[in-house]
Amino acid sequence: MKLKNLIKNIDVKKIIGSLDLEITGINHDSREIKPGDLFVAIEGFNVDGHDFLNEVGYKGAKAVIVEKDVTLKEDITIIKVEDTRIALAELSSVFLGEPSKKMEVIGVTGTNGKTTITYLIRSIFEENNKKAGVIGTNGNIINGKLYETENTTPESLALQKNFYEMARVNTDICIMEVSSHSLDMKRVENTDFNIGVFTNLTEEHLDYHNTMDEYFNSKLKLFYMTKDVNIINIDDTYGKFIIEKVSKEKANIITYGITNEADIFATDIVYNSTGVSFKLNTPKDSINIELNIPGEFSVYNALAAASCGFAYSIDLKTIKAGLEKVKGVKGRFEIVPTNRDFAVIIDFAHTADSLEKTLTAIDKFAEGRKVVVFGAGGNRDKTKRPIMGETVAKHADLSIVTSDNPRDENPEKIIQDVIKGIEKVKGDYVYYVDRKDAIRYALENAKPKDIILLAGKGHETYTIIKDKVIPFDERKIVLDILKGI
Numbered sequence: 001m002k003l004k005n006l007i008k009n010i011d012v013k014k015i016i017g018s019l020d021l022e023i024t025g026i027n028h029d030s031r032e033i034k035p036g037d038l039f040v041a042i043e044g045f046n047v048d049g050h051d052f053l054n055e056v057g058y059k060g061a062k063a064v065i066v067e068k069d070v071t072l073k074e075d076i077t078i079i080k081v082e083d084t085r086i087a088l089a090e091l092s093s094v095f096l097g098e099p100s101k102k103m104e105v106i107g108v109t110g111t112n113g114k115t116t117i118t119y120l121i122r123s124i125f126e127e128n129n130k131k132a133g134v135i136g137t138n139g140n141i142i143n144g145k146l147y148e149t150e151n152t153t154p155e156s157l158a159l160q161k162n163f164y165e166m167a168r169v170n171t172d173i174c175i176m177e178v179s180s181h182s183l184d185m186k187r188v189e190n191t192d193f194n195i196g197v198f199t200n201l202t203e204e205h206l207d208y209h210n211t212m213d214e215y216f217n218s219k220l221k222l223f224y225m226t227k228d229v230n231i232i233n234i235d236d237t238y239g240k241f242i243i244e245k246v247s248k249e250k251a252n253i254i255t256y257g258i259t260n261e262a263d264i265f266a267t268d269i270v271y272n273s274t275g276v277s278f279k280l281n282t283p284k285d286s287i288n289i290e291l292n293i294p295g296e297f298s299v300y301n302a303l304a305a306a307s308c309g310f311a312y313s314i315d316l317k318t319i320k321a322g323l324e325k326v327k328g329v330k331g332r333f334e335i336v337p338t339n340r341d342f343a344v345i346i347d348f349a350h351t352a353d354s355l356e357k358t359l360t361a362i363d364k365f366a367e368g369r370k371v372v373v374f375g376a377g378g379n380r381d382k383t384k385r386p387i388m389g390e391t392v393a394k395h396a397d398l399s400i401v402t403s404d405n406p407r408d409e410n411p412e413k414i415i416q417d418v419i420k421g422i423e424k425v426k427g428d429y430v431y432y433v434d435r436k437d438a439i440r441y442a443l444e445n446a447k448p449k450d451i452i453l454l455a456g457k458g459h460e461t462y463t464i465i466k467d468k469v470i471p472f473d474e475r476k477i478v479l480d481i482l483k484g485i
Contacts, residue, residue: 001022001094002019002020002021002023003021003038003062003063003077004019006091007091010079012079012081013081014078014079015079015080016077016079017063017077017078023036024036025038026088027039027157028040028041028042028049030052034059035059036060036062037056037060037061037062038061038064039053039063039064039065040064040087040091041064041068043067049084050066053066053070053072057072062077063076064076064077067080067081067082068080086186086189088157089160089186090190092159092160092161093160093191096160097167099160100190100192100193101192103133103163103172104194105163105192105194106174106176106193106308107176107178107193107197107225108175108178109178109183109196109199110198110219111199111200111202111354112202112297114136114137114152114199115332115459116301116329117197117301117305118176118177120323122134123326124306124309125172125314126322127318127321128312128314128318130172131169131170131172132171132172132173133162133171133173133174135149135174135175136176136177137459138331140162143171151179152177155187156187156189156190159187178196178222181218183222188222193226194229195228195229195230195308195311196223196229197307198219198233198242200300201216201219201237216241220245223245224246226249228252228311229252229311230251230253230254231255231307232253232254233304235257243255254307254311256304256307257303258296258299258300263282263283265303266278266299266302269296271361271365272294272364274294275290275294276291276295276298278299278302280319282310284316287317289320289324290324291326292324292327293329294333294364294365295361295364296360296361302323305319306319309322330459331346331347334347334475338478340482341448341449342368342446344443345362345452348455348460349458350455350456351388352387355372355374355388355391355392355455359391359453360395362451363395368449368450368451369398369449370395370398370453371396371397371446371451372395372396372399372400372453373402373435373438373454374392374399374401374418374453374456376414377404378405378409378414379407379408379409382417385417385420388421389401389421389423390421390422393429394427396427396453398429398430399422399427400429400441400442401419401429401430402415402431402435403415403435405460408466411433411465415431439454443482454478
């Protein structure tokens with residue numbers, strides 16, 4: 001594609017060099033530049049792409065997009081813009097033929113529930129004979145195949161490539177998790193969102209956003225980007241704020257909830273150890289649902305997914321079949337098949353609120369002790385650690401505090417921060433720095449009807465210690481330990 005055509009919609013501040021060039025690729029990683037590429041220099045947290053401009057010139061880049069005044073040794077075109085992140089999103093979309101416009105796109109944002117909701121929506125649409133793709137924490141699903149990813153929402157170039165691959169195989173609908181980071185860092189600019197879904201908002205990522213207002217305002221951006229419908233949890237305080245903010249936007253609003261008056265709502269809820277049943281009520285009709293995932297949070301997730309089906313006029317029998325077909329999502333209230341007289345559940349809960357929701361769900365069916373193995377991540381918000389400890393101790397008969405991706409921090413120090421919250425409510429606890437030792441202790445001391453919750457890692461099959469990513473699959477570890485007991 002000609003450079004002059006590629007940049008025609010970008011707000012350009014300065015051009016040095018020719019625009020009559022054929023661009024054969026786009027990249028923001030200097031290590032991957034190939035001859036004929038356009039390089040977009042992005043200033044990150046640790047690395048600034050502007051420091052590698054001469055390097056990409058040597059490698060054959062024909063042009064560079066910058067937001068700083070630069071002088072280069074190589075004779076290549078320099079285009080200065082106000083924001084290279086926005087430019088990368090625009091360029092990626094245009095270069096790949098605006099692929100998000102070739103399918104329906106549903107964006108799901110909020111603190112908790114995003115992953116499960118995307119899978120529930122996918123199941124509903126597949127039950128309706130539509131080809132659905134997913135982009136999110138557990139990986140990307142394209143043409144039925146799962147691809148592992150590093151970020152919940154990829155950088156804009158990778159995101160547009162995912163849309164391109166989905167469009168290439170005639171995907172009807174893409175359901176994607178939209179993280180606050182991606183909204184703040186403009187990764188989803190130039191994505192053609194048809195529907196936005198809001199789950200809830202609780203304290204998380206404050207090491208990045210600093211305040212809840214900043215965190216909320218990042219999430220809010222999605223609901224100004226949607227074309228057709230915004231689906232909002234009316235029971236969440238921040239959901240009500242979103243409705244107030246975007247009520248005059250072009251997208252219609254569908255509300256869902258349990259306690260407040262809503263368009264889509266649940267009644268007659270019955271909880272058990274293997275799932276939850278409820279009546280799904282819509283403005284048109286009602287139907288009974290037998291969901292295979294326990295907990296009140298699962299009802300909310302199902303309501304959000306059902307609201308998407310309703311927005312697309314999918315009949316209730318199809319919505320019911322789609323919801324009930326999902327037997328669980330990896331790392332989300334996942335029951336490990338141990339064949340023992342106690343239960344082991346793996347869940348991604350890693351904040352005080354998500355732990356509260358998960359443990360409240362367990363409270364409703366627990367017959368024996370509740371034993372929780374958990375920790376807090378390093379290089380993340382330190383203020384949430386004692387709150388997590390206090391939350392767990394209020395529910396658990398025994399808290400086993402351990403490591404959870406300590407990264408560059410001393411894991412012993414992180415554990416002590418968590419223990420402060422446990423001691424505040426005089427909870428019983430033990431601690432092991434090695435997470436495998438903590439799991440072993442829980443299993444070796446399990447009693448009949450105990451429920452052992454391994455919280456924090458969920459779908460992750462690794463642990464991060466300093467700069468090393470070490471394999472750590474809790475499912476395999478549990479089964480290996482049980483073989484010796």
